[in-house]
Amino acid sequence: MGKIYILGLGPGDIDSLTLGVVKRINSGDRNFLRTENHPTVKYFKDNNIDYESYDYVYEREEEFIKVYKHIVNDLINKAKTYKVINYLVPGNPMVAEKTVELLLEKEGKGLDIELVTGVSFIEPMVELVKNDPINGLKIVDGTIFNVNDIDINIDYIITQVYNRRVASDIKLILSEVYGDEYEIYVINRAGIKEEEKLHKIPVYQLDRIDRIDSLTSIYIPKVDKIIKKIYDIADIIDTMKLLRSEKGCPWDKKQTHQSIRESVIEEAYEVVDAIDNEDIDGLIEELGDLLFQIIFHCEIASEEGRFNLYHITTELNKKLIYRHPHVFNEKKVEKSDEVVYNWNKLKYEERGILTYTDILKDTPKLPSLMRSYKVQERAGQVGFDWSSVDGALDKVKEEYYEVIESINAIEGGDVGKVEEELGDLLFAVVNVCRFLNVNPEIALNRTVNKFIDRFEIMEVKSRKMGKKLEEMTLEEMDILWNEAKLHKL
Missing domain, CATH: 3.30.950.10 (Tetrapyrrole methylase, C-terminal domain)
Incomplete structure (x- = not known):
């Protein structure tokens, strides 16, 4: 078994060398220096003490980790050859020394290591x-x-x-x-x-x-708390704790998971809106608002002793690793479609989902357009789908006529039937969107925004005519609406 004494050369001044290090340097055992680019090397030269350095490895290798691994392997071989050697590093061996860290991992495997401390640079x-x-x-x-x-x-x-x-x-x-x-x-x-x-x-x-x-x-230096210009997650958590404390905000203090649950949906939609508008500043703000909702729920749960942010980050990271075996294990995939398939398969296994009906029922309670899109997508995975968009379009026509039929029969008082048929029509339209890779939620939002923009043009035009919209007839407003449609938005 070979033995390596790891010696700390201190920050640089020869007077900082400890007596233990000096004794080992002069022991007669061979001295190997990670680098001779250190002022204490003068002690070796002044006292005619032989040494070898590993500076040549730095010149040969392009990556530091390769340098460190080479040094460690060579030291182990030297220890086997000479039985006892000294390995000298700048500062304290246990402070910022990767080679020492790697050597300690080898200890006990045919290698004995003893540390002789030195003053660090700290x-x-x-x-x-x-x-x-x-x-x-x-x-x-x-x-x-x-x-x-x-x-x-x-x-x-x-x-x-x-x-x-x-x-x-x-x-x-x-x-x-x-x-x-x-x-x-x-x-x-x-x-x-x-x-x-x-x-x-x-x-x-x-x-x-x-x-x-x-x-x-x-x-x-750490950021000054008084004139602070940047903040991190820890600061947000501290702010949230203050807002929920006795010295905080009355509104924030009384909130529960249930009372702020809709805010998560609202903030998520505002994030999407900023993305659609290519508004980077807005995206920064809205992602911050969404993050705040997560911190808010974490603080409420922490106060109740249920969970904290570390539970969330831990579960998230475990899930990411588990569902990416093609990254973290040996499983190979070549296409993004395979990645999605494997992700879903692992997710269903994790949740104990055994049947295709279970898969449909597992669709989250999203807004209806998004949920119907996902349900149709999952049903399509087992082949329950149209062969082309033509079948989906024909279904829209069919549902349209059934809506007309139910409206014509409304005198019978079956309003529920109209609601059902309108739902079928919307569901069929979503199916067309899916075939054309159009997100129905985004498409409808764009139409809503377009409607608002055209309505604004219509209202501006009415003012220029000296009229208020509420004073105009529907025919007059239709004329303004058609003019608004000619504007490029």
Whole structure:
């Protein structure tokens, strides 16, 4: 069994080397450095201590993860060959060191590992920016940094900012959330006496500073609560809790799941309306309103001890993974139709749906046009469908005449029959929409909007004539309506 001592070289100053690390360096065992681009390497040179570095791997591999895996595999082989070796990394071995993380995963499998600590880069950084980490501090790897790593409500450090390319990638991500002018700190050579440099700059200057190298890190202060300009989900939850509290809003406090259930439908329709109008600003606002409804229901449920937002996000993610076996497992699909088929099949299995009637009954209680579309779609999956749109159109004609028939017989007092036949007619029209890949809900909404626009033109024209609509005859309004139809909307 081989053994690896993992030693922390500290932030850079030779005086920061611990006695334990110095003792191991001088033990006579072979020393392997992740990188010699570190000021403490001077200690090796001044004392004629042999070492080997893995800097050549960085030059050879294009991806950092490949670099780390190569180093780990080579260290394991070296440990088997020499029985005991030292592996030296900058800072503290347990802070932002991917190779150490990978090595620890191999421990016990023919490999013994012992950590000898060192001062990390965190202490000198928080001293430079003069911020106490007790209020929250997050540390992330700059080489794999993405928008999900951002937390605007705590300070965080981005380390491994090796070069200008990494800094540029980070800048683009930060700009998306904080904006170009948000002030951050760039710190070079933290913990190295007389070489430390602290730059307070706006985000857009991140990749323009003079020196960016392996000893560069970025410190992002949390967003100021007083002059806050951006908010995240945690802020919305806090706001909702306040609104529902004794110090909050009387209306929000008295709401229940039942009392606000219609708001979910309204907000969803307003989202669709913004999409149809290609109104990006409106879409941002309406998606926010829809999200607020989810947070509202979560807060009500949380107060009742039923569930919280984590229950929702957990169930959602589990469902997404389960219903995408072609992504998360080995199942292969080639077409989007196959994806939909598999999604539905897994959904029905999950819900214990065994018959085709069960599938129809499982259609959610959507607005009637949408629900009829989905029911027809599901019935069509078993072949209960017209062979072409012609059959669907003939059915519309048939239902139309049955409506006329029921109206003519209304003297008998059967209003329910008229309602039934009108329902059949609407159902038949929806079937035509389905054959033509037209969403009936959207189509009808467009017609409603068109009607309103033409009515507005008609009303404007009537005013120009010096007349009010309510004073005009139907024949006069028809003339204005036909003129309105000539306008391009």
